[in-house]
Amino acid sequence: MRLVRLIAAAFAFAPVAAQAADVEPRLTIVAPDPSVRTVALTLDACSGATDHRVLDMLVAEAIPATVFVTHRWIRSNPAGLATLKAHPELFEIENHGENHVPAVTDVSQVFGLKTAGSLEAVRAEVAGGAAAVEAATGERPRWYRDATARYSPDAVAEIKAQGFAIAGYSLNADMGASLMAPTVARRVAAAKSGDVIIAHINQPGRAAGEGLAAGIRALKTAGARFMLLKDVETRLDDGPETTIAVRKAAPALPSAAPKKARTS
Numbered sequence: 001m002r003l004v005r006l007i008a009a010a011f012a013f014a015p016v017a018a019q020a021a022d023v024e025p026r027l028t029i030v031a032p033d034p035s036v037r038t039v040a041l042t043l044d045a046c047s048g049a050t051d052h053r054v055l056d057m058l059v060a061e062a063i064p065a066t067v068f069v070t071h072r073w074i075r076s077n078p079a080g081l082a083t084l085k086a087h088p089e090l091f092e093i094e095n096h097g098e099n100h101v102p103a104v105t106d107v108s109q110v111f112g113l114k115t116a117g118s119l120e121a122v123r124a125e126v127a128g129g130a131a132a133v134e135a136a137t138g139e140r141p142r143w144y145r146d147a148t149a150r151y152s153p154d155a156v157a158e159i160k161a162q163g164f165a166i167a168g169y170s171l172n173a174d175m176g177a178s179l180m181a182p183t184v185a186r187r188v189a190a191a192k193s194g195d196v197i198i199a200h201i202n203q204p205g206r207a208a209g210e211g212l213a214a215g216i217r218a219l220k221t222a223g224a225r226f227m228l229l230k231d232v233e234t235r236l237d238d239g240p241e242t243t244i245a246v247r248k249a250a251p252a253l254p255s256a257a258p259k260k261a262r263t264s
């Protein structure tokens, strides 16, 4: 009994990240070409500004990336959005939510961010972000990544039910743009084939972006191939026992086409 109380006390003082039920799904590329190191670079534009050290380098080096934008970021970064849209061959624009709210219903805060708190709020956050992306790009997003990339299980089910694939990751390059440049560069350059890399493109004032640009360049120099999420088959491990394969997305079709053809 005393042991039980001790364990209970330990959990009471654990950070919210220790909430056992919440998941931080791992996403990888299924069966990448064995002859080439193949990665998917995914960049979050949470709110704030545009990191041109990263964006301009991607354009100059013709390196593709899937960019997750919030409605908030879209509103305050018209030039950054225009650059993304000017290079559809390089950039896939996906949904990072309306207001950068974690899709978590069972705790009130994650990493200092107030969570959605209810499925109704999750629905509004996802739908608001999707509508903003569609209005900005003319294309309905296929992927959703919430703020913090952490979800409560009911939110995972809800987001999938809305028809979105959940954009986990397998390599956290910058830990919320909090790491120093050499560390970020080293982590990115060490990517393994099949990795889905997560980093940030909205923090021009932080050192992490400089390291991100350097790491991506190093990967390219080393012969890595960069893929967009829409162009690969991926696998999502969204809990200790659940594994879900997301089928390779079909090429974009006119919006008049049946929805099934776009997602199967």
Ligand SMILES: [Zn+2]
Pocket (backbone or CB within 6 Å): 044, 045, 046, 047, 096, 100, 146, 147, 148
């Ligand atoms: Zn974010």
